Amino acid sequence: MPEIKFCNVCGGQIHYQQPEGDNADRAVCSQCGHIHYENPKIVNACIIEHEGKILLGKRTIPPREGFWNVPAGFMENGESTRAGARREVREEVCAEIADMQLFGVYNIIQRNQVHVYFRGHLKGTHYAAGAETSEVKLFAPDEIPWEQIAFPVGITAMKRYVEEMKSGEFTIIEDDIIIDYEMLKKFS
Amino acid sequence: MPEIKFCNVCGGQIHYQQPEGDNADRAVCSQCGHIHYENPKIVNACIIEHEGKILLGKRTIPPREGFWNVPAGFMENGESTRAGARREVREEVCAEIADMQLFGVYNIIQRNQVHVYFRGHLKGTHYAAGAETSEVKLFAPDEIPWEQIAFPVGITAMKRYVEEMKSGEFTIIEDDIIIDYEMLKKFS
Secondary structure, X not given: OOOOOEOOOOOOEXXXXXXXXXXXXXXXXXXXXXXXOOOOEEEEEEXXXXXXXXXXXXXXXXXXXXXXXXXXXXXXXXXXXXXXXXXXXXXXXXXXXXXXXXXXXXXXXXXOEEEEEEEEEXXXXXXXXXXXXXXXEEEOHHHOOHHHEOOHHHHHHHHHHHHHHOOOOOOOEEEEOOOOHHHHHHHO | OOOOOEOOOOOXXXXXXXXXXXXXXXXXXXXXXXXXXXXXXXXXXXXEEEOOEEEEEEEOOOOOXXXXXXXXXXXXXXXXXXXXHHHHXXXXXXXXXXXXXXXXXXXXXXXXXXXXXXXXXXXXXXXXXXXXXXXXXXXXXHHOOHHHEOOHHHHHHHHHHHHHOOOOOOOOEEEEOOOOHHHHHHHO
16 A cells, blocks of 8 residues: 555645654644544455365466465455455355354454454355456365465465364464565565 | 545545446546555454453543443554554553453444454453543443443443353354444434
8 A cells, every 4th residue: 555645635745743642653634634544454255165175266466366365355345254255255266155154363464454264165066266366176175285375364274274174173263474575585 | 534535645636436347436546546445444342351340441532422431442553453452451441451362353334344352351450541531440240331331342242241251151253233323322
């Protein structure tokens, strides 16, 4: 997200300064005084299981074009986290989810993102490549191409899922994802 | 949040229109073409227990000035959901949290907010009225002033907490909060 330079209420020039009673610099309009707060964004995702396998889509857009991904995307105004995950699954892998449950909340501080993960089963048997997806495939746990998974959060969430699916006892956790930029450079 | 009228990158005029390949109207700059996405915001909160009682703070600022509230506030860039909840607890009720656990994800679609609730115990015995708080008090479950709680999400989360603390078996859920604007009018 580019730096804020102009006020989106009145078009005036922005200065970063600490408003009275605040404890951080904010984008404050020099003309109308409006304070533009910048906040983390939510990404909703769903790990979908079908007959012991996990449904992944291959990305056709940056970042991480050509890598496999758990269906996921930015939450929109006017929807719930659950509805957001359902929408992304429809858009990316043309599938519906049964038995949807919360699976985890992952903070990605380096990206100012919070990923809300769900888990569920494929409703029926239909899936297909949707928007921004070239290929959709079911992977058995030992077939998951870990080095070709698009994002660290997807790897972390799926590794826990694959471990917990052995017993069928699923947990719900909140955890931080630390992005290793050096490691990412090797792949991108 | 006011409607976007000017581009905060170049100061150009905004028109709401559907970008190619998108399925919703977005705030698009007529000058530089930048698309301003508007996304839900995250509020982090923590229900704090001490000797079977729950710690609440009385608000000194709108909305719902003078009402009791679970310590909560908007997540900032550069922090995790957990760190955000800790910060709000420090700011509002001058307390530290022990044994912090995820408690729930509550969608408030009417407000474009997602509230991430934690639960925990008071670390030590210290608490005090902080910023935007006039009074801090521990309430036994049967003393909680339900009609003087600031927000529906706080009521919903605390009712589940109070029920689950009987057995000590806490769940973690994702759920929607529906705001009854007519009911709120009676109190505000």
